[in-house]
Amino acid sequence: MTSPIWLTQGEHETLRAVMDRLIPGAGAAGAADYVDLLLGAFSFDPPRIFAGGPFSGRHGGEAGFERWLDLGPVEEIAWRIRIEGTKDVPERSFNGPVVGWQDRYRAVLATLGADLASQPAEEQDRRIAELDEDDRTMIFEHACEAHYGDPVYGGNVDGAGWKAIGFDGDVLPRGWTDAEVSEP
Amino acid sequence: MNASDLDCDAVIVGSGPSGAAVADVLTAAGWSVIILEKGRNHLLELEAPFGPIGHYSNDELKFVQRHFLGPDPVTEPRTFRRAESDGDHLMVGHVNALPTTVGGGGVHADSKLPRFREEDFHLRSALGPIDGADVVDWPVTYEDLEPYYAECERSAGVAGEETNPFAAWRSGPFPMPPGPDMYGAVLSMGAAEKVGLHPYRAPTGVNSVPYDGRPACVNCGFCGGYGCPIEAKGDPVALLRRVLRSGKGEIRPESHVVEITVDRSGRYATGVRYLDRDRNEQEVRATHVVLAAGAFETPRLLLRQGLANSSDQVGRNLMYHFQTFTVGGFPFPLHGMRGRSVTGAHDDHIVGDDAQRRAAADAGLPWIRGGLVEHGGGGQPIREALVYGPGAHHIDAMRDSNLRERLWAFTMQGEDLAQASNRIDLDPKIKDAWGFPAGRVTYLPHPHELVMSEHAGPILERVLREAGAEWTITSTSPPQGGDADLSPLGIAPASYHIMGTCRMGDDAATSVVDSSSRTWDIENLLIADSSVFATSAGYNPTLTIMALASRAAHLLTDTPLPATTPH
Ligand SMILES: Cc1cc2nc3c(=O)[nH]c(=O)nc-3n(C[C@H](O)[C@H](O)[C@H](O)COP(=O)(O)OP(=O)(O)OC[C@H]3O[C@@H](n4cnc5c(N)ncnc54)[C@H](O)[C@@H]3O)c2cc1C
Ligand code: SF4
Numbered sequence: 001m002t003s004p005i006w007l008t009q010g011e012h013e014t015l016r017a018v019m020d021r022l023i024p025g026a027g028a029a030g031a032a033d034y035v036d037l038l039l040g041a042f043s044f045d046p047p048r049i050f051a052g053g054p055f056s057g058r059h060g061g062e063a064g065f066e067r068w069l070d071l072g073p074v075e076e077i078a079w080r081i082r083i084e085g086t087k088d089v090p091e092r093s094f095n096g097p098v099v100g101w102q103d104r105y106r107a108v109l110a111t112l113g114a115d116l117a118s119q120p121a122e123e124q125d126r127r128i129a130e131l132d133e134d135d136r137t138m139i140f141e142h143a144c145e146a147h148y149g150d151p152v153y154g155g156n157v158d159g160a161g162w163k164a165i166g167f168d169g170d171v172l173p174r175g176w177t178d179a180e181v182s183e184p
Numbered sequence: 185m186n187a188s189d190l191d192c193d194a195v196i197v198g199s200g201p202s203g204a205a206v207a208d209v210l211t212a213a214g215w216s217v218i219i220l221e222k223g224r225n226h227l228l229e230l231e232a233p234f235g236p237i238g239h240y241s242n243d244e245l246k247f248v249q250r251h252f253l254g255p256d257p258v259t260e261p262r263t264f265r266r267a268e269s270d271g272d273h274l275m276v277g278h279v280n281a282l283p284t285t286v287g288g289g290g291v292h293a294d295s296k297l298p299r300f301r302e303e304d305f306h307l308r309s310a311l312g313p314i315d316g317a318d319v320v321d322w323p324v325t326y327e328d329l330e331p332y333y334a335e336c337e338r339s340a341g342v343a344g345e346e347t348n349p350f351a352a353w354r355s356g357p358f359p360m361p362p363g364p365d366m367y368g369a370v371l372s373m374g375a376a377e378k379v380g381l382h383p384y385r386a387p388t389g390v391n392s393v394p395y396d397g398r399p400a401c402v403n404c405g406f407c408g409g410y411g412c413p414i415e416a417k418g419d420p421v422a423l424l425r426r427v428l429r430s431g432k433g434e435i436r437p438e439s440h441v442v443e444i445t446v447d448r449s450g451r452y453a454t455g456v457r458y459l460d461r462d463r464n465e466q467e468v469r470a471t472h473v474v475l476a477a478g479a480f481e482t483p484r485l486l487l488r489q490g491l492a493n494s495s496d497q498v499g500r501n502l503m504y505h506f507q508t509f510t511v512g513g514f515p516f517p518l519h520g521m522r523g524r525s526v527t528g529a530h531d532d533h534i535v536g537d538d539a540q541r542r543a544a545a546d547a548g549l550p551w552i553r554g555g556l557v558e559h560g561g562g563g564q565p566i567r568e569a570l571v572y573g574p575g576a577h578h579i580d581a582m583r584d585s586n587l588r589e590r591l592w593a594f595t596m597q598g599e600d601l602a603q604a605s606n607r608i609d610l611d612p613k614i615k616d617a618w619g620f621p622a623g624r625v626t627y628l629p630h631p632h633e634l635v636m637s638e639h640a641g642p643i644l645e646r647v648l649r650e651a652g653a654e655w656t657i658t659s660t661s662p663p664q665g666g667d668a669d670l671s672p673l674g675i676a677p678a679s680y681h682i683m684g685t686c687r688m689g690d691d692a693a694t695s696v697v698d699s700s701s702r703t704w705d706i707e708n709l710l711i712a713d714s715s716v717f718a719t720s721a722g723y724n725p726t727l728t729i730m731a732l733a734s735r736a737a738h739l740l741t742d743t744p745l746p747a748t749t750p751h
Contacts, residue, residue, distance in 0.1 A: 023569070023578050024578065025579065052239065053239050053413055054240055054413035056241070056242075065243070069239060073462070078256040081258050081259075082258060091617075095261065095614055095615060140573070143574070145245055145249055147569070148244070148564075148568075150243050162565070164579055164582070164583070165579070166589075168521070169242075170404075171242065171404050171405070172241075172404045172406075172414065174402070175401075175403050175404045176404070176405070176523070177403075178403070181365070181523045182370060
């Protein structure tokens with residue numbers, strides 16, 4: 001396995017175990033990689049926030065999702081606030097201080113303990129339940145994004161999340177025929 | 185000002201459907217136009233041949249979770265409260281946030297483009313007043329607007345059929361036949377007919393056949409909320425492309441207008457100042473200034489400067505559509521992810537019947553009017569997953585997919601009556617990333633909306649059960665009742681139909697613009713977006729926005745379209 005981008009190896013293992021408890025199979029399908037890529041998005045140029053278009057290539061057309069799009073200056077402020085926090089940078093502080101996802105994940109993963117992945121499921125659930133509600137919400141939202149978002153963002157490897165629920169994902173440029181739309 | 189000092193004949197603030205409609209008409213008449221757009225450009229190349237950029241994609245993360253089309257609630261927050269007694273605000277974040285991008289909300293609307301009916305323009309005369317609301321007549325009639333409706337249907341490309349018995353008269357057929365019905369709509373329209381309603385295929389700004397050099401829709405299902413990767417939606421890309429091709433129009437993205445400049449008399453606009461991508465201040469000087477920033481941002485801009493507000497009506501009379509959502513769960517899959525999000529509609533609750541009149545009378549109201557009911561379904565899995573919550577049950581819930589695969593939904597776009605206390609103003613504390621005060625909504629529905637919604641809900645549930653639903657449930661936005669604070673759609677109105685905040689009228693004392701969309705206070709300042717609506721009607725607003733904008737531009741260039749008659 002390649003080393004993580006922003007998380008430490010230990011944090012990555014812990015997060016993967018958490019993800020599997022929140023959505024069965026999500027951790028195995030790369031949900032920790034998804035969060036790792038999000039937290040480390042700014043180590044790439046362009047930052048890995050918006051995948052390109054117009055087609056994934058899975059249903060014809062030229063594959064364009066891996067051509068990541070650049071961010072405008074205001075978008076960069078928004079995403080740095082989310083990921084890194086305001087960190088006393090004046091241009092980020094227009095509505096007061098915000099703690100970024102990087103710091104929150106570091107703290108949450110420390111609280112869960114480096115030994116989380118080796119604990120029995122009940123113990124894992126107990127520790128997850130004791131987390132702050134805001135943090136649990138953040139991680140669950142990222143789990144959903146990871147497992148049901150496009151694989152180019154790092155989770156849902158080989159469409160495993162979509163396959164598990166019978167979702168077709170993106171279908172362009174093929175689309176659906178009129179009969180497939182109107183008939184049972 | 186000397187003509188040589190001018191940069192263009194008209195500067196337009198905003199590139200959504202309203203700004204595009206104005207620019208299209210002005211450039212066709214030979215005027216030079218600069219469109220300033222706060223957001224980024226993902227819509228079309230700004231160099232000939234002005235082709236698609238290829239940034240749109242069927243990517244739920246990018247469009248829904250990550251705010252690709254803007255506004256990002258972190259850098260452009262808005263605030264909401266129900267009444268002044270709530271204090272500064274109840275919530276901060278995403279409030280009626282239409283995209284800030286080249287093309288505005290036209291880009292990701294799924295584009296039902298109905299017309300209003302004749303009566304909608306003279307509601308006060310036709311039905312009379314209602315206590316506590318400000319029901320007025322418009323200073324324009326349906327007859328005035330018909331030629332412009334027809335023109336905008338052709339320029340954006342609308343597909344539809346003339347089977348709605350309640351529709352207003354038309355001077356010609358729809359430019360395209362309707363596209364395919366979604367399977368759920370086949371069931372719900374059949375059931376609606378059985379119950380005595382009059383369903384029809386919703387007129388939609390989506391190509392059902394190749395049109396205007398753009399392909400037919402292939403029903404990809406990522407429609408409402410997404411840019412169309414193949415350009416089967418024409419509004420407003422078709423209009424903006426024509427503006428650029430005319431050689432008379434320019435679009436400047438990432439240009440945030442911060443001030444309308446006026447001369448010493450205060451009665452004449454000289455242009456605008458804006459901040460470019462690097463926040464350097466720039467100026468455009470023009471003979472006319474057209475505000476097309478949407479019914480939320482236009483009043484926000486005017487209020488910041490205290491402009492055009494001698495009537496004290498700027499920001500007031502904020503109207504949405506009071507939305508009633510009735511959903512039904514089916515025992516079999518409806519594959520609502522195939523198709524254009526919504527393909528059917530009915531208007532019966534706008535027109536009303538004896539039962540509706542009784543419901544009004546029982547509530548002590550002289551009349552009630554609902555809105556167009558959209559028959560639609562679908563939804564993408566990330567939003568669905570968030571609803572089911574974490575744990576061992578999660579995958580089974582997703583596989584059963586009550587919400588994505590087996591749900592069918594009615595959305596009634598209920599008429600919302602104007603009230604002066606419902607308004608947009610400036611939040612005293614929250615700012616945007618440029619340091620300007622955030623826009624704030626203060627909004628409470630009138631009893632009219634609530635009574636109408638309560639009347640329609642059971643009817644809509646009956647239709648869904650007739651269609652085969654095992655269970656049905658009705659909710660509203662903004663949410664009402666004991667659980668209002670828990671609504672997954674949030675406490676603020678979720679509607680993207682925002683109207684009335686610079687209303688049109690015959691009297692400068694009670695309205696902001698006249699019947700040709702010019703502000704009473706500043707003769708060469710026009711407003712082209714739905715701020716000017718005098719009533720909300722029960723119809724999706726965008727075609728009416730475009731028709732009014734087009735009419736204002738035709739009048740400005742002295743090229744009015746000839747009057748029309750029924751075909
Ligand atoms: C998911 C969704 C589905 C919808 N479906 C439908 C539908 O089916 N039918 C329908 O009729 N309507 C629909 N709508 C509503 C429709 O999008 C709007 O009615 C329409 O976009 C309004 O057009 P507009 O030009 O007035 O404003 P907007 O489209 O909001 O455009 C305003 C533009 O002005 C720009 N702007 C704002 N402030 C500034 C500034 N200071 N400087 C420079 N630029 C500025 C904004 O960035 C924006 O691009 C839908 C909306 C959404 C979000
Ligand atoms: S459903 Fe049709 S119009 Fe809508 S985005 Fe897909 S291809 Fe485009």
